[in-house]
Amino acid sequence: MSDRHFELPAHPDLDYYRKQAKDLHRAYAAGDAAAEARVGEVLGGRGTKRFQLTDAQFVLAQEHGFESWAKFRAHIECRNTTEDRPVSRLAGIRATSYASMADALLVELRRNDPGALQRLRAYVPRHASTASATTAEVRDARLVIARELGFPAWRELVSFTEKSMRDLDERQEKWRRLHREAEALLAGDTNRLAGLTTEQANILLHMLAGPETIPGVRLDEELGVPRAAVDLLLSKATDLDLPLIWAARSNRVEYVRLLLAAGVDPGNRSWGATALENAIYFGHTGVVDVLAEHGIIPRALWTYAACGRLDLVQACFDADGRPQPDAALARPNPADAGIGLLSRPPATDDPQEIVAEAFVHACQHGRVEIVRWFLSHGVHPDVAPYYGRTGLHWAIPPGHLEVIRLLLDRGADPSLRDDLFQSDADGWLHIFFAARPHDPLTLQLHELIENRSR
Structure with missing residues (x-):
């Protein structure tokens, strides 16, 4: 695909x-x-x-x-025209939402915000050397949003959003038509499932990969349906790549394990990134661990760090502490996988940037020993390769208390604001823990961050 x-x-x-x-x-x-x-x-x-x-x-x-x-x-x-041009996978988001994102960016540009200026310089060539963002126009802001999502121009982003809406409607209609078959899957009725076509089996396996794509059912890390029914679908299906990618994005840990056992290729990039890259980007550490047991694909410093492999991280550096040439390989743009919240400037060969990416992903997945190793080898705790998101920002949504404490102990600044939400560490805590303000972990994190903010 x-x-x-x-x-x-x-x-x-x-x-x-x-x-x-x-x-x-x-x-x-x-x-x-x-x-x-x-x-x-x-x-x-x-x-x-x-x-x-x-x-x-x-x-x-x-x-x-x-x-x-x-x-x-x-x-x-x-330009090297032998390279393909993957673009973001959009999932039914309307063009008006992207226009609002551009309007918000334009406000920051008019304020000459440093982060907004960085984005403008990175994606609008005629502003590559501009000293001030205040002259930017709405079409410049729109081009930035389009480029960050993998499109060469705003008009093409808008065109694709319209198609994505139609595709989403068609997919949901297919799912609605298979509601009886979905009931048979949930009930483990292999007799009814035996009569499915290959296309129907493919659709049901895709539905099973999402947390709520089967109407009225919430699926989490466990498989959630009888194993025999899934085995029957796997024997009929011809497309396991799409279910694996969506299962990795949805934290469907046991389903990922089952798909790997069925022989799916974890190195497939049909949706812009491998299953492991998707799991890393979306912060699903349980899926990361399962995929890493099967094999780390791609092999690179940032994937080793996210997977918690200190031995492989250390092997990425030479005797003088510089990253080996192959440490920077396989660093895709998150937009290629449809992860707009993880927008970033185009990747460079700067060793500090390469190390910073690995560091923040280690923070994101709670790899304390790797975070400690990076800090002891000179990495600043406030490095932010993804538009102002420091390791502290990354560690807050999953609630990695030990990593957060380590970062603060090593001088991380909780007052720094990211460019996406314009929020400091406490602001991120309120965003991601809004539904559980009295949870013991929430209270611990709040106290820890508040004490270091004084």
């Missing part, structure tokens, strides 16, 4: 964008409303006086964040 944007070719080249400019030129000349809106956003009233093909090329370049068609063309021509 491809994870590219449904309208983009696998490797967009200069001819592709030249054709796009010609199409825009013709549509504008024909009075197409959408084309007029695109041109007006970039050229204002100038487009009504004269609009030639070179103007259409300029509009296209601006939509992709470049100052001119010449610079956009140079970017396309020097």
Whole structure:
């Protein structure tokens, strides 16, 4: 299953964008409303006086964040076109939600917020060297959001959100039609399940991978249905890759274990990231542990750290304490897996950034010994490779008390605010523990953070 944007070719080249400019030129000349809106956003009233093909090329370049068609063309021509262009998997989120995210970012840009400026520089080429974010426009903020979600331009993000809504409706309709079969699965009725088609078995296994995709049923870490019924579906199914990815994202620990035993390939990246990468990003340590027992895929410093393998982490450094060349391999953009909350600047070869990523994922998954090892080897406790999210931020949602205490003991600053929620450590505690304010763990965390904030 491809994870590219449904309208983009696998490797967009200069001819592709030249054709796009010609199409825009013709549509504008024909009075197409959408084309007029695109041109007006970039050229204002100038487009009504004269609009030639070179103007259409300029509009296209601006939509992709470049100052001119010449610079956009140079970017396309020097790009490695042998690389595929995966994009975020969107799950029925409306374009208005992304527009709101862009509006919020624009507010921060107008305030010249350092984090917002970093995002602008990272994703809008014509602002790559700008010293102030206050001149940014709404289309710049929208381009940042689109790029962080894996799309080359805002228009393509909007187009894909519409398709994702249709896909979600179709998928839910398929699930509704299989409500009797889902009941048979829950009851372990193998006689009724024996008559299912391959497609129906594939759909039911996908439904089983989510925590609440079977109507009226909440599934957690346990399998939650009779094993014999699942075994029968596995014998009929042809697609186990999608259930594994969704089970990893949904913390379906025992289902992941069962799918691995059935022979699914844990290295498949049909949805932009492996099952292990998905489990790490979503913070499901139980799934991480199961997948790591089967094999750490991909092999890299950040995955070793998240899996708690101190021996492998140490082996990623040379005698002088520098990361080995292969330590930085396999660092996908979280947006490729559809994880918008984990947006980040494009990855670089900076050794400090590579180590910082591994450090915060060790914090996220409660790997105390690895966190301690990194700190003892000079890593600052407040490193934040993902837009202001420090190790402290990462350790709070899962409630890793020992890691949080260690970070605070080593000088972590609980007053630092992330760029996503604009919240400090106590703010994150209120966000992620809002449903259980009187839980003993919540009270412990609050007391610990409050004492260090004074």
